[in-house]
Amino acid sequence: MAQVPPTPVDHDRRRLVTALFMPAVAVATLWIVLAFDEVYRLDLARFGILPHALIGLRGIVFGPLIHGGVDHLFNNSVPLLVLGWFTVYFHPKASGRLVLASWLVTGLWVWVMGRESYHIGASGIVYALAGFNFFSGLFRRRMALMAVSLIVVFLYGSMWWGALPLQPEVSWESHLAGGIVGSIMAWYYRKVPPAHVPPPRPEEPDDGGDQELPDSDPGDEQVPAPLPPAPDAGPWYDPGRTSGTWR
Numbered sequence: 001m002a003q004v005p006p007t008p009v010d011h012d013r014r015r016l017v018t019a020l021f022m023p024a025v026a027v028a029t030l031w032i033v034l035a036f037d038e039v040y041r042l043d044l045a046r047f048g049i050l051p052h053a054l055i056g057l058r059g060i061v062f063g064p065l066i067h068g069g070v071d072h073l074f075n076n077s078v079p080l081l082v083l084g085w086f087t088v089y090f091h092p093k094a095s096g097r098l099v100l101a102s103w104l105v106t107g108l109w110v111w112v113m114g115r116e117s118y119h120i121g122a123s124g125i126v127y128a129l130a131g132f133n134f135f136s137g138l139f140r141r142r143m144a145l146m147a148v149s150l151i152v153v154f155l156y157g158s159m160w161w162g163a164l165p166l167q168p169e170v171s172w173e174s175h176l177a178g179g180i181v182g183s184i185m186a187w188y189y190r191k192v193p194p195a196h197v198p199p200p201r202p203e204e205p206d207d208g209g210d211q212e213l214p215d216s217d218p219g220d221e222q223v224p225a226p227l228p229p230a231p232d233a234g235p236w237y238d239p240g241r242t243s244g245t246w247r
Helices: 008-040 054-065 070-090 092-113 123-140 143-163 172-188
Strands: none
Touching: 008 054, 008 070, 054 092, 070 092, 070 123, 070 143, 092 123, 092 172, 123 143, 123 172, 143 172
8 A cells, every 4th residue: 555645734743843842852951950959959059140250150051051949940941842832943043043142142141230149040041032933023024923923922921021120039131131132133034034934925916918818700700889878977977987049
């Protein structure tokens, strides 16, 4: 029996599953790090970003991997999965560079501008993913990406309050920096065609005069008889009108 070739729907389902793989691996890694920290009492928060201190520079690398507890990591895990899924599926070329830029640039920003306390957690990356997906829909004007923008607003619109200095225990500096990095990356990649999104259809001009008419014998042509004038038409008749540790 001949094997049935996969349909476009099968390919799309496979891409959806594949796009979820890397965000799932990243989130699983964060939970493993937290489990080791909790079980062995490693006090990994000391490896976070400590602004203005030379030793605090190591937090730029390790800070996003460290979380203050189950609640802290859970609050980052769901948006990392959802927003990471959107990013890898629609923007596979930009996803890796976006995460790297948000990881390093946000960390450096916090080290230079942040308050003197340990800053830990992957929330800066979450804000970068949110800003990137939101502004990509606005900059590129594709229906699928604009739908993603609406989903981001609906699910995570309230989190932008975290980018303001309203709660002293929250690292609003990393949130703000992540959002800025994400929006800048969305502008930078605005002309790169997103994956799995059909291009907009060009408008077809109305070329009615270019249509070919069927051949006919001149001898068979019949001249229509003139129509009688409309009754009471008068002079206006015209028949031709017709979108502590901050995290």
